[in-house]
Amino acid sequence: MTPAARIAAAIEILADIETHHRPASDALKDWGLSHRFAGAKDRAALASLIYDALRCRASARFIMGSESPRAIMLGALREMRGMSADDIAALCNGQGFAPAALSAEEETGLRSGTLDGAPAHVRGNFPEWLAPSFAAVFGETAIAEGEALAARAPLDLRVNTLKATRDKAQAALAHLGAVPTLLSPIGLRVPLALDGRNPSLAGEPAYVKGLVEIQDEGSQLAALLCGARPGEQVLDLCAGGGGKSLALAASMDNHGQIYATDRNAARLAGLYPRLEKAATRNIQLRPPRAGSDVLADLVERCDLVLVDAPCTGTGTWRRNPDAKWRMRPGALEQRMKEQDELLEIAIKYIKPGGRLIYVTCSLLREENEDRIAAFLARQEGFVPIGAEELATAAGLGQLACFASHLGPGLRLTPATAGTDGFFVAGSRRT
Structure with a gap:
C-alpha cells in the first residue's frame, strides 16, 4: 500500500x-x-x-x-x-x-x-467529563499531564534477577538501543523506532529465555514498593496475568511463598508458562473454585497483601489511547465499588504487623486517595505508611518526591516520572 x-x-x-x-x-x-x-x-x-x-x-x-x-x-x-x-x-x-x-x-x-482559546480537556486530549477530576489532582498542570498521556510510550523491560543482572540483559539487547531506566534499578528501556513503533521481542533470545519481561517502569516500581522480602508470606489478590507476582518472586529471591489469585480464573491461566520461563519456584496459583474458599488457610497469615485493583486505567492511556474515549462515568463508579470491596476482602488475610499495599494504574483521586481515606476511616486497626517510609523501606528513597499532596501514597505520571500512571499506597495492621 x-x-x-x-x-x-x-x-x-x-x-x-x-x-x-x-x-x-x-x-x-x-x-x-x-x-x-x-x-x-x-x-x-x-x-x-x-x-x-x-x-x-x-x-x-x-x-x-x-x-x-x-x-x-x-x-x-x-x-x-x-x-x-x-x-x-x-x-x-x-x-x-x-x-x-x-x-x-x-x-x-x-x-x-x-489551540488558542481551547479548553483544558481539548489541549490535554482527555474526555471533557473528566476535566474536574484532572483539575482536582493536577491543578494548573492538568494540560501538561494530558499531553504526556497522549504521547507514545516506550518499551520498558524488567530484568528477571533470578536469571540475569541488568548489565547482562542490557548487553544482550544492545542492538535495540536498550538503556537503564531512570528510576527502576531492574529496568531497561528500548526507544521507539522512527515510525513510532516498538520493536518485536518474539525472536530475541533474552526475552525467549526469560531474562527480561515486558513491564512498564511504573509497574516495576509499584512491585518494588511492596517491599517483599525473602521468607515472607505474600498474597497477590488481583494477580491477573501475573506481572507483579513474577516481580515479587524475584524480589524475594524465590524464598518464602506468593499466593496468586484473581476473580477471573482465565486471566491466571496465562501465568503457568511464564512461571517456568522465569525460573520462579515460590508462586502458588490459587484460581477460584465454585463453592470453595481457596484462601481459607491464609486468614491472618500474610506479611503482605497486594491489591492491584481493577481501575479505569487512566494512567495507561499512552498504550491504550482509544480507552479514554470509550470510558464513561458509570465505569468509574463501578470501579470504585470494586476497589472498596477488594480492600475489605484483603484485610482478613493480613497478620498483625503485616502490610497492605494498594495499587492502581489510575491517576484519579476518586480511585486512589479517596479510596484509601474511606478504608482507613472504616478500619481503625490500620494506619497509613507514609510515602517516604514506603519508598525508603524499599530502597527507593528517591521516590519520596512523588508523594501525593492529597493523602497517603505516591503518584507516578508520564509527565513527572516518565512512566505510565500509577498510584501506590501502603497501610499497616496494628
Whole structure:
C-alpha cells in the first residue's frame, strides 16, 4: 500500500471506531481480515496512524473545526507527525486509492488552526467529563499531564534477577538501543523506532529465555514498593496475568511463598508458562473454585497483601489511547465499588504487623486517595505508611518526591516520572 492509500484506509477504520464505539484493536483486526492484500507492514503502519489519531482526537477536531474521522486523521498528521499542509495535500490528491483532495476549510485548518482559546480537556486530549477530576489532582498542570498521556510510550523491560543482572540483559539487547531506566534499578528501556513503533521481542533470545519481561517502569516500581522480602508470606489478590507476582518472586529471591489469585480464573491461566520461563519456584496459583474458599488457610497469615485493583486505567492511556474515549462515568463508579470491596476482602488475610499495599494504574483521586481515606476511616486497626517510609523501606528513597499532596501514597505520571500512571499506597495492621 502507498502512504496515501494507508491514510485513506486509516480514515475508513477510524470511522468504524467512531461510529460503533468499538475498541481500535477489534476494528483493525476486522479490516485486516477483509483486506487480505495488506501485508504485515501495512497493518502495522495503519495501527500507528489510528493510535496517533486517537491520542490527539480532541485537539485535532478543534484545529480542523470538524468532528469527522477524516478531519481527526488529517489533524493528527499535523499534530502527531509534524506534517505540513503541503505534505498532507500531496498525499490527499484523490488519485488512485488516495483520499480526496483537501477542501478549502481543511487547508485553512491545517495551515492556520491553533489551540488558542481551547479548553483544558481539548489541549490535554482527555474526555471533557473528566476535566474536574484532572483539575482536582493536577491543578494548573492538568494540560501538561494530558499531553504526556497522549504521547507514545516506550518499551520498558524488567530484568528477571533470578536469571540475569541488568548489565547482562542490557548487553544482550544492545542492538535495540536498550538503556537503564531512570528510576527502576531492574529496568531497561528500548526507544521507539522512527515510525513510532516498538520493536518485536518474539525472536530475541533474552526475552525467549526469560531474562527480561515486558513491564512498564511504573509497574516495576509499584512491585518494588511492596517491599517483599525473602521468607515472607505474600498474597497477590488481583494477580491477573501475573506481572507483579513474577516481580515479587524475584524480589524475594524465590524464598518464602506468593499466593496468586484473581476473580477471573482465565486471566491466571496465562501465568503457568511464564512461571517456568522465569525460573520462579515460590508462586502458588490459587484460581477460584465454585463453592470453595481457596484462601481459607491464609486468614491472618500474610506479611503482605497486594491489591492491584481493577481501575479505569487512566494512567495507561499512552498504550491504550482509544480507552479514554470509550470510558464513561458509570465505569468509574463501578470501579470504585470494586476497589472498596477488594480492600475489605484483603484485610482478613493480613497478620498483625503485616502490610497492605494498594495499587492502581489510575491517576484519579476518586480511585486512589479517596479510596484509601474511606478504608482507613472504616478500619481503625490500620494506619497509613507514609510515602517516604514506603519508598525508603524499599530502597527507593528517591521516590519520596512523588508523594501525593492529597493523602497517603505516591503518584507516578508520564509527565513527572516518565512512566505510565500509577498510584501506590501502603497501610499497616496494628
